[in-house]
Amino acid sequence: MDNILRGKNIIVGISGGIAAYKTPQLVRLLKKCSANVRIALTDGGTHFVSELALATVSEERVYRSIFPPADTTGTDYTRHISLGEWADALVIAPATANTLAKLSAGLCDDMLSALFITLRPGKPVLIFPAMDGQMFLSPSVQRNIATLAAQGCIVISPESGELASGQCGTGRMPEPESILSSLEEALHCTAQDSAFYGKSVVVTAGPTREKIDGVRFISNYSSGKMGFAIARAAAQRGALVTLITGPVHLATPPGVTRLDVESAVEMHGVAQSFFKSCAIFIGAAAVSDYRPVAAIEGKMKKEMPEIELTLVKNPDILAEFGIQKAPGQLAVGFALETQTGLDNARKKLKAKNLDLIAFNFFDRKSSGFEVDTNIITLIESDGGTTELPQLTKYAAAGRVLDAIEKLFVQQAGINP
Numbered sequence: 001m002d003n004i005l006r007g008k009n010i011i012v013g014i015s016g017g018i019a020a021y022k023t024p025q026l027v028r029l030l031k032k033c034s035a036n037v038r039i040a041l042t043d044g045g046t047h048f049v050s051e052l053a054l055a056t057v058s059e060e061r062v063y064r065s066i067f068p069p070a071d072t073t074g075t076d077y078t079r080h081i082s083l084g085e086w087a088d089a090l091v092i093a094p095a096t097a098n099t100l101a102k103l104s105a106g107l108c109d110d111m112l113s114a115l116f117i118t119l120r121p122g123k124p125v126l127i128f129p130a131m132d133g134q135m136f137l138s139p140s141v142q143r144n145i146a147t148l149a150a151q152g153c154i155v156i157s158p159e160s161g162e163l164a165s166g167q168c169g170t171g172r173m174p175e176p177e178s179i180l181s182s183l184e185e186a187l188h189c190t191a192q193d194s195a196f197y198g199k200s201v202v203v204t205a206g207p208t209r210e211k212i213d214g215v216r217f218i219s220n221y222s223s224g225k226m227g228f229a230i231a232r233a234a235a236q237r238g239a240l241v242t243l244i245t246g247p248v249h250l251a252t253p254p255g256v257t258r259l260d261v262e263s264a265v266e267m268h269g270v271a272q273s274f275f276k277s278c279a280i281f282i283g284a285a286a287v288s289d290y291r292p293v294a295a296i297e298g299k300m301k302k303e304m305p306e307i308e309l310t311l312v313k314n315p316d317i318l319a320e321f322g323i324q325k326a327p328g329q330l331a332v333g334f335a336l337e338t339q340t341g342l343d344n345a346r347k348k349l350k351a352k353n354l355d356l357i358a359f360n361f362f363d364r365k366s367s368g369f370e371v372d373t374n375i376i377t378l379i380e381s382d383g384g385t386t387e388l389p390q391l392t393k394y395a396a397a398g399r400v401l402d403a404i405e406k407l408f409v410q411q412a413g414i415n416p
């Protein structure tokens with residue numbers, strides 16, 4: 001991939017969480033990519049990272065207050081406005097509960113919160129909340145995150161692991177390398193030069209629910225995060241994205257048409273109506289392989305000492321698309337595997353006639369269902385494999401889309 005960061009103006013906003021100690025490394029990585037970096041540090045942030053360290057690595061003064069000293073001359077009085085104009089992207093890492101509350105309420109009492117408001121529309125804002133796990137789950141933090149996401153900010157959930165409190169939970173800021181990859185993906189917003197521009201992309205996401213009776217169902221732990229990240233990233237690259245999703249608790253990414261379904265049969269029915277018209281079909285849903293032969297009316301009673309449930313196979317949506325796709329259409333799948341994964345993924349690629357499959361190992365810590373990161377190996381139909389490092393699902397989505405773009409270019413070479 002070209003170095004999309006070269007010459008870009010990036011503001012790094014740092015608030016007062018322990019993860020702030022990692023931010024000089026993030027700034028160094030950005031500088032290595034030839035980005036211009038300016039830093040807005042909150043008062044809280046100064047307790048965890050030194051202004052001098054940040055000024056040294058960014059080769060710029062660090063911005064903190066919107067109120068310059070009284071003897072200021074020139075444009076420093078309106079720096080919060082000029083910084084908002086200057087920036088191609090804003091990355092806030094770590095974003096504390098306090099900073100999230102300020103941003104979502106529109107307060108602007110320091111440089112970070114003020115320039116957030118003056119940032120030009122359409123410029124990506126990536127927010128990396130990082131805090132104690134219990135704080136992160138509190139209703140007020142979740143409400144503020146939802147408000148910022150609804151405004152179009154890309155809010156990337158923290159990772160799980162050991163926290164500063166010594167407890168384990170969801171609250172860790174992703175590593176600087178992972179933040180950098182997410183930013184690279186967000187900068188693809190300038191979509192006109194992407195092979196995705198104007199293409200119709202269908203993405204399936206989330207779990208399906210297979211009814212046992214009126215109140216019970218069979219399902220799985222899929223959160224829909226990977227499919228939603230793919231949909232978001234494809235829309236940012238200018239694709240016309242239809243997201244067919246099972247029941248999830250996720251906001252619809254900007255510019256994406258969302259169709260909610262419940263069962264595999266429903267998902268199949270909706271997906272089929274796009275088989276002829278879509279350019280790319282990406283199956284990221286964890287479709288239940290089986291469903292009860294017939295759902296019992298009402299609520300099943302528990303008098304029986306044991307019951308037998310007969311399951312029948314569900315349609316394989318992606319395989320059906322793969323097998324009937326026309327030249328020029330691309331089929332992309334995911335393979336969540338535990339053991340002998342790579343071989344199984346290769347078999348699926350062939351059996352479903354896919355152009356690309358993303359194999360991800362299932363460990364529920366850094367990869368697979370529910371978590372916010374993924375470790376993917378991409379396998380192409382010619383056997384070529386690319387191992388990706390642990391990335392946020394958003395950044396991983398970008399790498400999957402890069403691989404699809406490559407396939408488009410190859411195809412265009414074959415059928416100019």
Ligand code: C5P
Nearest residue numbers: 283284285287315316317318333334335
């Ligand atoms: O379940 P399996 O491992 O075969 O899933 C691999 C791929 O096939 C995934 O991309 C998934 O979304 C898709 N799939 C599907 N319909 C099914 C089962 C899987 O579209 N019934």
